[in-house]
Amino acid sequence: MSQPNEGQDRLDYQETADITEVHAAIAREHAEPSADVTPIPTWLSIVCAAALCWAGIYVGIFHGGFNPKVYNEYESNPTAFFPLPGGATSGPGGPAVELTALQLGEKVYKEVCQACHQPTGLGQAGQFPALAGSEWVDGSEYNEKRLVAIVxxxxxxxxxxxxxxxNGAMPPQENALKPNKLAAVLTYVRQAWGNKGGEITEAQVIAAKKEFADRSDQWTVEEIKKIPLDAKLEGAGAPSTQAKTEPKSGDTGKPAAPATGSFDLAASIQRGATLYPTSCGTCHMPNGMGLPPVNPPLVGSELVTGDARRTIAIPLKGINxxxxxxATVFPGPMVPPALMFPAVINDDAKLADVLNYVRNTWGNKADAITPEQVKKVRAEFADRPAPWTEAELLNFPPTK
Ligand code: HEC
Ligand code: HEC
Incomplete structure (x- = not known):
């Protein structure tokens, strides 16, 4: 009689006919609570990484100069990352990158000065003085040092x-605006609304900043008047850099004559600095370090600071x-920049500026390249279509 008894013991199992149903019930009971550590799903990590990358790129492009006071889209540089076809530096509707000093000045004026001095430059009776026709801006009380000091x-x-x-107070602008913008806005107010004043350069603003570094108060008129009317700031723009350049400095081999009285190397470098990011800088990077293993650095390269004639020839034709x-071998090619940035490369003065910039920045040091020299080299190789090879660059063909 032991058989039926054993059957009685396993009553549960016998109650159900289908063994898989029993197993399912048992399996359910064991699987329910779980204390495992589940890893973040791969897809989620990828989505997060992509979002972070996107955010970084976005801020990098549209950083607006990171100035907490003034948003200036022109500090952003979308075309450095997405060059427009045909070398155009600005697209319809898109922010213009290659702004003239006056355009930048107008923009800064609208953002900063206009609230008080009004769009007309006429100010507001009793509150904000006029800039249009003001003797301080372009008249009997004007002096460059005075004007820069006031602003x-x-x-x-x-x-x-x-x-x-x-009898009011104008807030200092020194910390709100970088020297290049201050120079631009001052040049603008000197030339807008019928004013006929000359340019104020970034170098002049920097010189004034240095000179008045210790001063924290706003000026009173008496103090401003103590600055003599014939005071000068260093770094005034050359009247015309293109018209008067040393004609003999383009000779090959021997280093060109050091910046002559009529060619202002500092001003040229400054102009070049604004051209570089949207031309050579797109490959050789804003810091001149290139992007190995594709784009070589311009920092500390003999091809940059050596023979001026060869340095001019490189961007004209490219390298194959x-x-x-x-110590690195770069595979090449360097597509002739003239195909991509004709506005810069096909202009003797602009190419000279951008070359002076790369030859005298990041610790590079070389003599000035004048638009005359560029013109000469351009003519010399006019009928050469092919890019240079390494062998040619190392043994640069002498002048014909
Ligand atoms: C918050 C208002 C305000 C802003 C913003 C401002 N100014 Fe002024 N500005 C004044 C006032 C007020 C005076 C007169 C100060 C006084 O009475 O001593 C003045 C005086 C001047 C003067 C000398 C007097 C004259 O009219 O020629 C110049 C030049 C000038 N401002 C230029 C600028 C420029 C350029 C900017 C923009 C970068 C600017 N200001 C922004 C209020 C302002
Ligand atoms: C489209 C990308 C690109 C642009 C734009 C560009 N380069 Fe280059 N550059 C290169 C590459 C790639 C090489 C290496 C070529 C090779 O290996 O044959 C190079 C090589 C050079 C070299 C010789 C190597 C060195 O680093 O000294 C010089 C000088 C140079 N470039 C200057 C310029 C100048 C000046 C401009 C602007 C007018 C410019 N490049 C624009 C990609 C570029």
């Missing part, structure tokens, strides 16, 4: 402008085949 440090107390008396720079 750098601000001004307070009684002042007479165009026969009208004011492998090229050793430092």
């Amino acid at each position: 750098l440090k601000g001004m307070k107390g009684p002042v007479t402008v165009k026969g009208a008396a004011y 085949g492998p090229l050793k720079v430092g």
Whole structure:
């Protein structure tokens, strides 16, 4: 009688006819609670990484100069990352990159000065003095040092402008605006609304900043008037860099004559700095370090700071085949930049500026390249279609 008894013991199992149903019930009971650590799903990590990358790129392109006070889209540089076809540096509707000083000045004026001095430049009776026709901007009280000083440090107390008396306070602009923008806006107010003043350069603003570094107060008119009317700031723009350049400095081999009195190397470098990011800088990078293993550095390269004639010839024609720079062999080619940035490369003065910039930045040091020299080299190789090879560059063909 032991058989039925054993059957009685396993009553549960016998109750159900289907063994798989029993197993399913048992399996369910064991699987329910789980204390495992589940890894983040791969797809989620990828999505997060992509979002971070995108955010980084976005901020990198549209950083607006990271100025907490003034958003300036022109500090951003979308075309450095997405060059427009045909070498155009600005697209319809898109932010223009290659702004003239006056355009930048107008933009800064609208953002910063216009709220007080008004779009008309006429100011507001009794509150904000006029800039249009102001003797301080372009008249009997004008002096470059005075004007830069007023805008750098601000001004307070009684002042007479165009026969009208004011007694307000203008906030200092030194920390809100970088020197290049201050220079641009000052050049703008000197030339807008019928004013006929000359240019104020970035170098002049920097010189004034240095000179008045210790000063923190706004000026009073008496203090401003102590700056003599014939005071000068270093770094005034050359009247015309293109018209008067040393004709003999283009000779090959021997280093060109050092910057002559009529060619202002510092100003040329400055202009070049604005051209570089949207031309050579797209490959050789803003810091000149290139992007190994594809794009070689311009920093510390003999091909950059050596023979000026050869340095001019490189961007005109490009380079084919492998090229050793430092210890690295770059596969090439360097597509002739003239195909991509004709506005810069096909203009003697602009190419000279951008070359002066790369030859005198990041610790590079070389003599000035004048538009005359560029013109000469351009003519010399006019009927050469092919890019250079390493062998040619190392043994650069002498002048015909
Ligand atoms: C918050 C208002 C305000 C802003 C912004 C401002 N100014 Fe002024 N500005 C004044 C006032 C007020 C005076 C007169 C100060 C006084 O009475 O001593 C003045 C005086 C001046 C003067 C000398 C007097 C004259 O009219 O020629 C110049 C030049 C000038 N400002 C230029 C600028 C420029 C350029 C900017 C922009 C970068 C600017 N200001 C932004 C309020 C402002
Ligand atoms: C489209 C990308 C690109 C642009 C734009 C560009 N380069 Fe290059 N550059 C290269 C590459 C790639 C090489 C290496 C060529 C090779 O290996 O044959 C090179 C090589 C050079 C070299 C010789 C190697 C060195 O680093 O010294 C010089 C000089 C140079 N470039 C200057 C310029 C100048 C100046 C401009 C702007 C006018 C410019 N490049 C624009 C890609 C570029």
